Amino acid sequence: MRKTEATLLLVDDDPDILFTLKVFLKRFYSQVITLNDPKKILETLSASVVDVVLMDMNFKRGVQTGAEGLYWQKRIAEVSPETVIILMTAYSDVSVAVEGIKQGAFDYVLKPWDNDKLQTTLSAAVAHARSKKAGHKLEKISSSDFQAGTDVIGQSETFTQTLQLVSKVADTHAHVLLLGENGTGKYVIAKMLHDNSSRKQKPFIHVDLGSLNENLFESELFGYAKGAFTDAKEDSLGRFELADGGTIFLDEIGNLPLQLQTKLLSVLQTQSVVRLGEGRERKVDVRIICATNLDLHKEVGAGNFRQDLLYRINTVEIELPALRHRKTDIPLLAEYYLERNRKKYRKGRLQFANDALKAMENYAWPGNIRELEHLVERAVILCDGSEIQESDMRFSKVVAQVDNAENLNLEQMEKQLVAKALRKHLDNISNAAKELGLTRAALYRRMEKHGL
Numbered sequence: 001m002r003k004t005e006a007t008l009l010l011v012d013d014d015p016d017i018l019f020t021l022k023v024f025l026k027r028f029y030s031q032v033i034t035l036n037d038p039k040k041i042l043e044t045l046s047a048s049v050v051d052v053v054l055m056d057m058n059f060k061r062g063v064q065t066g067a068e069g070l071y072w073q074k075r076i077a078e079v080s081p082e083t084v085i086i087l088m089t090a091y092s093d094v095s096v097a098v099e100g101i102k103q104g105a106f107d108y109v110l111k112p113w114d115n116d117k118l119q120t121t122l123s124a125a126v127a128h129a130r131s132k133k134a135g136h137k138l139e140k141i142s143s144s145d146f147q148a149g150t151d152v153i154g155q156s157e158t159f160t161q162t163l164q165l166v167s168k169v170a171d172t173h174a175h176v177l178l179l180g181e182n183g184t185g186k187y188v189i190a191k192m193l194h195d196n197s198s199r200k201q202k203p204f205i206h207v208d209l210g211s212l213n214e215n216l217f218e219s220e221l222f223g224y225a226k227g228a229f230t231d232a233k234e235d236s237l238g239r240f241e242l243a244d245g246g247t248i249f250l251d252e253i254g255n256l257p258l259q260l261q262t263k264l265l266s267v268l269q270t271q272s273v274v275r276l277g278e279g280r281e282r283k284v285d286v287r288i289i290c291a292t293n294l295d296l297h298k299e300v301g302a303g304n305f306r307q308d309l310l311y312r313i314n315t316v317e318i319e320l321p322a323l324r325h326r327k328t329d330i331p332l333l334a335e336y337y338l339e340r341n342r343k344k345y346r347k348g349r350l351q352f353a354n355d356a357l358k359a360m361e362n363y364a365w366p367g368n369i370r371e372l373e374h375l376v377e378r379a380v381i382l383c384d385g386s387e388i389q390e391s392d393m394r395f396s397k398v399v400a401q402v403d404n405a406e407n408l409n410l411e412q413m414e415k416q417l418v419a420k421a422l423r424k425h426l427d428n429i430s431n432a433a434k435e436l437g438l439t440r441a442a443l444y445r446r447m448e449k450h451g452l
């Protein structure tokens with residue numbers, strides 16, 4: 001078994017407990033440090049990057065108040081805010097551990113511990129430590145090296161809660177359903193779930209179900225045997241088999257026609273696929289993550305989506321907030337994309353004027369982060385001076401009214417926006433899609449839906 005790259009720090013005054021824990025945890029984690037004296041915690045944190053501290057709450061014989069544990073928890077948070085803390089306590093002292101959680105500890109473990117439960121808690125804590133680090137990169141925004149598409153930006157309360165949920169479920173087998181408007185980061189979060197799971201060394205396969213027609217659906221997902229149809233010159237693996245041992249991300253699942261939903265359900269039930277033109281079942285070990293911008297519960301009510309399929313895929317539902325509902329993240333994201341594009345287009349010093357930042361915060365962002373990304377990129381390209389003004393941002397006027405018009409029928413609003421973008425770009429799909437913050441496939445689907 002491959003060990004997870006993570007450093008754990010175990011603190012307990014009982015050497016036997018430290019020894020037993022260390023022997024067990026060394027099987028799973030690359031580095032396990034032990035301390036029998038909490039006074040050495042701060043020194044250790046300054047010498048090593050510690051992902052998770054697992055700490056007893058009482059260090060003096062006969063003292064069971066937990067006050068020491070709470071004290072050290074606070075000190076750890078001050079010197080190493082990215083480190084995640086798990087408290088260890090006896091059953092009789094759970095109330096103190098709960099107080100620790102209120103003060104920011106990730107979780108607590110009861111003594112005597114159960115090895116499986118301990119390992120589950122620790123792996124969730126390690127995943128959480130990773131997402132904390134990802135969020136923390138923000139503070140280094142002007143100096144960090146950006147890697148296209150890999151940073152997950154956001155510190156608002158709403159988004160932090162989402163990340164906490166992500167870290168809790170990442171390293172489990174739970175099927176996850178990601179909900180949220182276009183461009184809210186469903187793909188990014190799906191990848192994050194995979195990267196923080198024990199499947200991370202195996203493939204992450206993305207399938208845009210909305211762009212597969214009925215003919216392609218089976219051959220793409222389940223594969224085919226040579227001769228299954230005219231162009232099938234040789235055997236071919238489907239996406240499920242490609243994802244074996246890893247994760248398959250079924251995007252736009254809400255757009256899957258009913259007859260294909262039945263086929264997908266059968267794969268999920270049997271955990272096996274049958275290649276087109278072949279009789280035998282092939283077992284696959286795949287974690288399923290699905291995403292949609294539709295309200296699937298409503299779609300079930302309307303008879304457009306199978307309830308049994310919904311229950312198969314939504315063990316955990318994670319709702320990604322629209323950008324207009326995480327306003328404090330707008331300047332962070334804008335700065336992030338400004339810096340990235342400034343480097344990409346080799347521009348010198350460049351910053352947002354106050355009016356541009358204000359306008360961004362007040363804008364409705366119907367295309368969410370993808371729209372912001374495109375708008376900032378365009379502004380960086382077009383801006384001649386060293387300050388991006390509101391006028392460089394080119395917000396869509398109709399879109400700007402969306403927030404005030406939230407009570408209006410969203411379908412009508414969407415139709416209006418799509419029609420306007422098409423008119424403006426003289427039916428050029430790529431440009432209209434870019435302006436709306438949609439993929440070309442997503443725009444086509446909306447055109448079809450609204451009969452445009």
Ligand SMILES: Nc1ncnc2c1ncn2[C@@H]1O[C@H](COP(=O)(O)OP(=O)(O)OP(=O)(O)O)[C@@H](O)[C@H]1O
Nearest residue numbers: 149151152153181182183184185186187188369370
């Ligand atoms: N938290 C984030 N920090 C930085 N960039 C982000 C974040 N979330 C999303 N993005 C960027 O926003 C864009 C859209 O994200 P993504 O494709 O994950 O959204 P989506 O919800 O899957 O969209 P759609 O529903 O249209 O498929 C991507 O370029 C992505 O890199």
